[in-house]
Amino acid sequence: xxxxxxxxxxxxxxxxxxxxxxxxxxxTEGAYPPWNFINDAGEIDGFExxxxxxxxxxxxxxxxxxxxxxxxxxPNLVSGNYDVIIAGMSITGERDxxxxxxxxxxxxxxxxxxxxxxxxxxxxxxVAAQANTIQANFIAEKGWTLVEYATPEETIAxxxxxxxxxxxxxxxxxxxIADEEGDLVLLDRQERIGxxxxxxxxxxxxELKKTLDAAIQSMKDDGSLNELIKKWDVxxxx
Amino acid sequence: xxxxxxxxxxxxxxxxxxxxxxxxxxxxFYISFGTVLLLLxxxxxxxxxxxxxxxxxxxSRVWPVSWLGKAYIALVRGVPDIAFFLFFVIALDQAFExxxxxxxxxxxxxxxxxxxxxxxxAAAKLPLxxxxxxxxxxxxxxVAVLTFAIVFGAFSANVLFGAMRAVPRxxxxxxxAYGMSRRQTFxxxxxxxxxxxxxxxxxxxxxxxxKATPLLFLLGVExxxxxxxxxxxxxxxxxxxxxxxxxxxxYFLALLVFYLLxxxxxxxxxxxxxxxxxHGQATTGGMAQAKRGGx
Numbered sequence: 001x002x003x004x005x006x007x008x009x010x011x012x013x014x015x016x017x018x019x020x021x022x023x024x025x026x027x028t029e030g031a032y033p034p035w036n037f038i039n040d041a042g043e044i045d046g047f048e049x050x051x052x053x054x055x056x057x058x059x060x061x062x063x064x065x066x067x068x069x070x071x072x073x074x075p076n077l078v079s080g081n082y083d084v085i086i087a088g089m090s091i092t093g094e095r096d097x098x099x100x101x102x103x104x105x106x107x108x109x110x111x112x113x114x115x116x117x118x119x120x121x122x123x124x125x126x127v128a129a130q131a132n133t134i135q136a137n138f139i140a141e142k143g144w145t146l147v148e149y150a151t152p153e154e155t156i157a158x159x160x161x162x163x164x165x166x167x168x169x170x171x172x173x174x175x176x177i178a179d180e181e182g183d184l185v186l187l188d189r190q191e192r193i194g195x196x197x198x199x200x201x202x203x204x205x206x207e208l209k210k211t212l213d214a215a216i217q218s219m220k221d222d223g224s225l226n227e228l229i230k231k232w233d234v235x236x237x238x
Numbered sequence: 239x240x241x242x243x244x245x246x247x248x249x250x251x252x253x254x255x256x257x258x259x260x261x262x263x264x265x266x267f268y269i270s271f272g273t274v275l276l277l278l279x280x281x282x283x284x285x286x287x288x289x290x291x292x293x294x295x296x297x298s299r300v301w302p303v304s305w306l307g308k309a310y311i312a313l314v315r316g317v318p319d320i321a322f323f324l325f326f327v328i329a330l331d332q333a334f335e336x337x338x339x340x341x342x343x344x345x346x347x348x349x350x351x352x353x354x355x356x357x358x359x360a361a362a363k364l365p366l367x368x369x370x371x372x373x374x375x376x377x378x379x380x381v382a383v384l385t386f387a388i389v390f391g392a393f394s395a396n397v398l399f400g401a402m403r404a405v406p407r408x409x410x411x412x413x414x415a416y417g418m419s420r421r422q423t424f425x426x427x428x429x430x431x432x433x434x435x436x437x438x439x440x441x442x443x444x445x446x447x448x449k450a451t452p453l454l455f456l457l458g459v460e461x462x463x464x465x466x467x468x469x470x471x472x473x474x475x476x477x478x479x480x481x482x483x484x485x486x487x488x489y490f491l492a493l494l495v496f497y498l499l500x501x502x503x504x505x506x507x508x509x510x511x512x513x514x515x516x517h518g519q520a521t522t523g524g525m526a527q528a529k530r531g532g533x
Contacts, residue, residue: 022360022367022368023367023368023369024367025367030468031468031471033474033476033477034476034477037477038263038468039263039477039478040261040262040263040478040479040480041261041262041263042261042262042263042264042265042266043262045477046477062368064370064371065371066371066374066458067458067460068458069455069456069458072324072456075324075328076328076458078354078355078356079328079331079332079356080335080355080356080357080358080363081331081458083367098354099354151467151471153467153471153472156472157484157486160484176474176476176477177472177474180474180475180476180481181472202355202357203352203353203354203355204352204353204355204357205355
């Protein structure tokens with residue numbers, strides 16, 4: 001009997017604490033295809049949209065999507081305007097000091113250079129990257145000339161109109177652009193930076209992190225994550 | 239939207255354009271014009287009210303009030319807008335939530351500040367995290383209005399403060415000679431006469447306010463510049479049924495036309511208002527008007 005009461009108490013407690021009745025707000029940038037973008041209907045779409053919806057279903061969470069500017073995406077998370085960052089954000093030590101990451105949902109993936117011609121000498125070149133990204137940090141550490149832009153789109157435009165000689169970004173973002181536009185080519189050189197992409201959560205949200213970790217793990221285990229990665233062509237598979 | 243839009247690739251250019259311009263994404267773009275106009279319509283009077291309050295406080299004979307008014311004007315005018323919009327808004331939002339937290343969850347035992355995190359009880363969240371997205375958007379919009387009003391209120395406070403001092407001393411002395419109290423002099427003589435001095439400065443502020451709306455996206459409100467950038471950016475055929483190159487120039491050109499038209503209409507309106515306010519005033523403009531027989 002005692003055990004029964006204890007079990008009931010645990011059940012009641014966990015039901016009360018359960019996330020199912022609370023809405024989890026997912027924050028994304030909406031400007032980084034194929035990871036996340038706004039489709040023709042004006043809705044958030046892409047790899048992370050499908051991934052997020054699937055994770056929420058598996059974790060039995062009630063999820064809501066929000067777009068936010070990349071530059072203020074971390075401050076708005078820690079002040080509680082949304083609960084999860086799902087925006088192709090690579091796991092880095094620097095970010096980990098401010099927020100927590102779940103396990104990665106894509107493996108560490110190469111970053112590529114996109115330029116107008118193959119023979120760019122990076123040591124002397126002006127290289128573009130989106131501000132506050134692992135790529136921007138990488139270029140700065142290398143001591144190359146870096147120009148930063150607020151959105152991914154602007155980094156490409158900078159190369160196209162000659163403001164920069166090359167742009168460094170995730171391979172999955174640059175590849176479709178190189179396919180589509182004949183005058184832009186990918187350099188052979190690639191960089192291995194970052195620890196894969198994970199969901200960002202507040203450091204105090206230990207429980208949500210565990211829930212999402214478990215959901216990601218279950219998608220890794222049954223292979224559905226790999227399928228999704230292949231479908232959107234965002235990275236190598238696990 | 240149109241029936242023939244199911245397969246855009248097969249369409250001729252006129253129909254393609256018709257379909258392209260009526261996608262859901264474009265609808266968001268058109269709606270954002272309304273958002274911007276609504277924001278201006280609410281912000282302008284609110285900022286003016288803030289400005290009036292600030293100027294009145296700065297003129298006060300009670301020194302803490304005057305000190306407060308002057309501090310408001312000086313501090314807000316000195317801080318760059320972008321810093322204000324990035325940090326102040328988050329602070330403002332947190333202040334609201336902190337107050338609600340103290341009232342609604344008195345027996346909460348965890349600290350509100352946990353490292354970088356700001357954690358209040360679920361009931362104190364503003365809006366509640368279970369609220370539908372539109373509530374969040376409306377809330378964001380009003381935080382934006384408030385922030386704009388505070389910033390532009392400080393500038394207009396300075397303009398009004400100057401305008402109040404520009405009213406000829408003789409007018410006020412005459413009022414006193416008629417036995418009016420300080421309050422009566424202020425409301426009956428000073429305030430009606432100061433607008434003519436304030437209007438050039440205020441109309442400048444209005445023009446700046448019109449152009450400051452792209453700061454909205456920093457607050458999570460999707461404004462016309464955000465959508466123009468988003469829609470004009472290169473559209474890759476893998477991700478859209480309407481692929482195109484970098485069309486941002488065209489979208490920004492459309493915005494240019496919008497802003498120019500808007501400022502032109504404002505100018506015409508402000509000019510008329512100026513003429514009306516000048517009427518019967520003891521200023522050069524007012525005298526000239528009277529001489530022409532405008533009275």
